[in-house]
Amino acid sequence: MLKKYILLAVFSLVMFSCKDKQQEEVATVDENVITVTKEQFSSSNMKIETPMEQEFDVTIKTSGKIDVPPQYRAKVTPFLGGYVKNTKLLVGDRVAKGQALITLENTEYLDLQKDYLELAEKLKYLKSEFERQKTLFEEKISSQKNYLKAESDYKSTRGIYQGLREKLLLLNINPASVERGNFTSQITLTAPISGDITVMNVNVGMFMSPSEVVLEIVDTHYLNLNLSIFEKDILNVKEGQKITFSIPEASKEVFTSKVQKVGKSIESKDRTIPVFGELSTADKAKLLSGMFVEANIVATSKKGFGVPSEAIIYENNNTFVLLVTDDKKDIIFKKVMVTLGEKTEGFSEIILSTAINKNSKILTKGVFDLTN
Numbered sequence: 001m002l003k004k005y006i007l008l009a010v011f012s013l014v015m016f017s018c019k020d021k022q023q024e025e026v027a028t029v030d031e032n033v034i035t036v037t038k039e040q041f042s043s044s045n046m047k048i049e050t051p052m053e054q055e056f057d058v059t060i061k062t063s064g065k066i067d068v069p070p071q072y073r074a075k076v077t078p079f080l081g082g083y084v085k086n087t088k089l090l091v092g093d094r095v096a097k098g099q100a101l102i103t104l105e106n107t108e109y110l111d112l113q114k115d116y117l118e119l120a121e122k123l124k125y126l127k128s129e130f131e132r133q134k135t136l137f138e139e140k141i142s143s144q145k146n147y148l149k150a151e152s153d154y155k156s157t158r159g160i161y162q163g164l165r166e167k168l169l170l171l172n173i174n175p176a177s178v179e180r181g182n183f184t185s186q187i188t189l190t191a192p193i194s195g196d197i198t199v200m201n202v203n204v205g206m207f208m209s210p211s212e213v214v215l216e217i218v219d220t221h222y223l224n225l226n227l228s229i230f231e232k233d234i235l236n237v238k239e240g241q242k243i244t245f246s247i248p249e250a251s252k253e254v255f256t257s258k259v260q261k262v263g264k265s266i267e268s269k270d271r272t273i274p275v276f277g278e279l280s281t282a283d284k285a286k287l288l289s290g291m292f293v294e295a296n297i298v299a300t301s302k303k304g305f306g307v308p309s310e311a312i313i314y315e316n317n318n319t320f321v322l323l324v325t326d327d328k329k330d331i332i333f334k335k336v337m338v339t340l341g342e343k344t345e346g347f348s349e350i351i352l353s354t355a356i357n358k359n360s361k362i363l364t365k366g367v368f369d370l371t372n
Contacts, residue, residue, distance in 0.1 A: 051307055123158055
């Protein structure tokens with residue numbers, strides 16, 4: 001009797017283990033196999049297709065930013081420091097070349113004008129004395145020494161006079177007005193280029209030194225793409241090639257451009273070459289200088305087999321498709337790992353393998369409903 005109970009217990013343990021193993025195998029299969037009735041397939045508007053042969057763009061992935069050429073970006077600094085008297089401008093305002101931007105005030109401007117006026121008066125006297133000594137020397141009435149000294153004094157003073165005159169012009173102070181005795185303690189900074197104000201570093205009453213940037217102007221009419229291409233890819237980049245790019249931090253919209261210029265030297269720090277792309281007028285109105293972009297340069301094209309991108313399943317850095325393994329009664333799909341190639345206009349290239357060939361039936365519509 002005891003032997004019978006022991007055999008029964010052993011048999012039960014074996015059967016229980018086999019059942020657990022069978023359940024484990026079923027669970028494992030269920031993770032990769034999905035069964036759908038034909039009624040469900042039809043009502044959900046699912047679609048099955050075989051990989052289609054088509055042209056795929058071979059692209060070079062890169063990144064960069066929206067920028068302008070150096071001549072269309074200007075940083076305004078005071079030639080001589082001063083206190084901000086007034087300004088009516090804000091970031092985003094459009095200014096024209098030569099337009100008044102900021103008024104500064106400082107007593108040093110008065111000192112400069114005073115020195116200039118004194119020198120101008122002195123120069124008149126030295127010029128007259130030089131001409132007089134020259135005449136006396138030519139008539140052998142005065143010595144050469146007196147003539148040379150008068151000439152030296154006049155020319156050296158004239159040099160200093162010219163230097164002060166240029167300083168006044170840099171400060172937008174009219175030298176002729178100063179020579180008439182009209183002094184001012186205020187100067188006006190003007191726009192060196194036309195464009196939009198992108199940086200504003202002033203408040204009324206603030207002192208601005210010559211080393212400080214008062215404001216920055218960017219002419220957005222000349223916005224372009226500034227991309228960095230690695231050395232290994234540069235021989236495949238040519239002027240005129242198509243560029244697609246996006247602003248990942250701001251929008252999902254995909255913009256288009258084309259290669260305008262390719263750099264001629266490699267940056268030694270990161271072994272990249274600058275490539276510039278032109279932008280349409282419509283895109284320039286949407287984009288801002290300094291935006292980070294992710295871009296693809298279409299280098300060439302090739303033939304391959306692909307499916308609509310919505311057929312691709314992304315899981316843990318791997319890619320899968322749902323492959324039809326049986327459709328006699330119900331439709332049975334198996335999740336199969338695939339390797340992707342290029343992407344173009346809503347299609348993804350699938351690298352054919354023993355698991356997937358050009359005759360394979362793949363679910364291309366309704367994948368999201370079955371996997372989420």
